[in-house]
Amino acid sequence: MDKKFRKTVIAGNWKMNQLASGVPAYADTLKAGLAVGAQEEVVLCAPYPLLPALLAAVDGTPVRVGAQDVSAHDAGAYTGEVSAAMLADLGVTYCIIGHSERRAYHAESDALVNEKLKALLKNGVTPIICVGESLEQRDAGETLKVVSEQIKNGFADISADEARGVVVAYEPIWAIGTGRTATSEQAQEVCSFIREYLAENLYDWDTSKAISILYGGSMNGKNCAELLAQIDIDGGLIGGASLKPAEFAGMVKDGNEDA
Numbered sequence: 001m002d003k004k005f006r007k008t009v010i011a012g013n014w015k016m017n018q019l020a021s022g023v024p025a026y027a028d029t030l031k032a033g034l035a036v037g038a039q040e041e042v043v044l045c046a047p048y049p050l051l052p053a054l055l056a057a058v059d060g061t062p063v064r065v066g067a068q069d070v071s072a073h074d075a076g077a078y079t080g081e082v083s084a085a086m087l088a089d090l091g092v093t094y095c096i097i098g099h100s101e102r103r104a105y106h107a108e109s110d111a112l113v114n115e116k117l118k119a120l121l122k123n124g125v126t127p128i129i130c131v132g133e134s135l136e137q138r139d140a141g142e143t144l145k146v147v148s149e150q151i152k153n154g155f156a157d158i159s160a161d162e163a164r165g166v167v168v169a170y171e172p173i174w175a176i177g178t179g180r181t182a183t184s185e186q187a188q189e190v191c192s193f194i195r196e197y198l199a200e201n202l203y204d205w206d207t208s209k210a211i212s213i214l215y216g217g218s219m220n221g222k223n224c225a226e227l228l229a230q231i232d233i234d235g236g237l238i239g240g241a242s243l244k245p246a247e248f249a250g251m252v253k254d255g256n257e258d259a
């Protein structure tokens with residue numbers, strides 16, 4: 001089956017939650033419930049100031065640490081920004097880019113997301129690029145058009161070899177933080193479309209089959225197994241439920257069984 005060509009990635013997105021003082025207790029609970037399969041990556045994407053505490057707390061475990069955004073610039077006069085080199089220097093190995101909250105609240109364009117993707121690849125940090133439609137766009141029948149534009153622009157000037165090192169997260173905006181999950185059929189339909197689009201329009205099937213495509217949007221311990229069972233869903237980007245370490249560990253187990 002196709003899934004053997006790529007990793008299952010179970011990634012938590014803490015968003016702007018948690019404090020450094022809470023990280024050790026979180027990590028202890030997670031570690032107590034964690035069973036990671038050989039084909040599986042477990043990632044926690046934390047706010048910048050929490051990264052050192054999280055790196056220390058999961059040191060020696062299979063848990064990888066990610067950031068939630070990065071600067072498109074290498075270095076210089078960009079007050080408040082954090083470069084990909086700084087993340088790599090800390091030991092951060094993943095980074096979310098193009099999350100719908102950043103696209104909406106910080107006016108991030110596809111072009112900027114593409115620059116961020118290049119900055120991460122240059123520094124050996126795996127990008128998790130988020131794409132997804134709003135409810136209005138879905139209701140207008142524009143889902144595939146919106147998602148294909150975001151994929152095409154996000155992967156602009158990226159070679160097939162580089163693309164293999166990118167993780168895609170399909171996150172319908174109407175499902176994020178709303179408790180309204182996409183059905184497994186809806187999620188599979190778009191993830192399968194993304195894989196086909198990557199294969200037919202940007203790269204080839206060998207490359208496309210190697211790219212992990214995650215679903216994100218109100219994924220939790222109850223709906224995770226069914227979503228992960230879909231052939232083109234290679235993992236999850238998990239917001240709210242990743243703040244509960246025991247529930248998140250259970251989702252890792254679901255991913256493990258599916259890998």
Ligand code: PEP
Nearest residue numbers: 176177216217218239240
């Ligand atoms: C997210 O933050 O990417 C996300 C999917 O959030 P939630 O799981 O809370 O919907």
